[in-house]
Amino acid sequence: MVTNKNCVLRLSRYKNALHRFKSLGFFKIFSSYLADAVGVTSAQVRKDFSLFNIMGNKRGGYVIEQLIEKLNDILGKNEVQQVVLVGAGNLGSALLKYKNFEKEGIKVEAAFDIDPAKQNSKMGVEVLPLERLVPFIKDHGIRIAILCVPDIAAQQTFDLMCKAGIKGVLNFSPIELKVTDGCIVTNVNLAVELENMIYFVNAQDKAGQAALRDNEEGISAIS
Amino acid sequence: MVTNKNCVLRLSRYKNALHRFKSLGFFKIFSSYLADAVGVTSAQVRKDFSLFNIMGNKRGGYVIEQLIEKLNDILGKNEVQQVVLVGAGNLGSALLKYKNFEKEGIKVEAAFDIDPAKQNSKMGVEVLPLERLVPFIKDHGIRIAILCVPDIAAQQTFDLMCKAGIKGVLNFSPIELKVTDGCIVTNVNLAVELENMIYFVNAQDKAGQAALRDNEEGISAIS
């Protein structure tokens, strides 16, 4: 089993790039072309495929259609992924309208909110009362949830979902959820992403200024 | 200059944990406590701090207040970060209402959209016509942008922003932006995050089943 997160993320990127190649009319592809398209080395591509036992043809490269099929299989895209969304506030209701989920074979089966005012049908997805969350998860065998509740409610809602059988949670709250069982949590913390980016922007600025300074020193040293 | 992205992400997590310790009335903290709070080793904590020349007191640990101050400084949180948001559709307008940005000292100075119907004031942030984006960035010296436009418009909007002087972009479109200058792009691709999580959920399932199977084989071999 491959546990390298970056490697799995690359598979998604390969898949997306392959769709573009396919739509351009390509039938086969070499590792080096795919590598260029996603900005990695060709050795990386072949190594990644090799880890998942994906084999190409020596001299002939990889058949795009077969490659997409295998990647879809690994990434669970050959079946519709049923998810529930909990918390239909600003972000939650925006995600209910997010087109890309459907495009990517992700079906939000239902949404849940504690506030009766939000309990209605938004863009075809029912928003149900929170009491119905646990039975719904059990009845439909849902394993994946998107968590968009206010910070204060995040941990208790998470615990509730885990007990009901949820195995993976995409967590939009800035809380670090305490995980007791084997549930997999992916945090999407927008403030932290921005913070991180700002650090690198500032760092690049400083590096640029330092380079300029060094350069001037160099010049003055020469002159 | 530290270029390890994971390390910088950990700084954010240390900072958040330190705020919790502070609110509990703590004044000083040892690396091992902080490590436990964010789920890393104490060696990791000390190493990370050491990389940024953050020093504690032998035997006395770190003074929380000073530590927060230094982390804020590194992460650019001692000044308000001015950002613009482009694309006030579902996701964009949800982000305009997102409370956490303000809490974290991130100020959305203005939003921009090509659709006149969206050009109004949402929750105190003006949504302006797209023509005003470039002059606004230049006039206000904005360096950070949040990109929420439809896929088809992502690249051209990005190019526009870069030319105007934007140095960092939080990209919500599933497009891999082609970067020519030194602009830093952070992609937030929700479908890919879900895809990745689904892989690990399935992998865990399979591993669990395999373990069960091995166990049964073990038992039958014994009996």
Place this chain on the structure above:
DNA sequence: TAGATTGTTAATCGATTAACAATC
């Protein structure tokens, strides 16, 4: 002081890259 914690060096671990035999 004795004991405990830091800061840093060295060791380990894991991921990426390079290189090349196999082979189409």
Place this chain on the structure above:
DNA sequence: TAGATTGTTAATCGATTAACAATC
């Protein structure tokens, strides 16, 4: 066949962890 590309092994690179001298 000759040439080019794969699949994999070995080498490199970078990040994490362990260990321990310095020291409060």
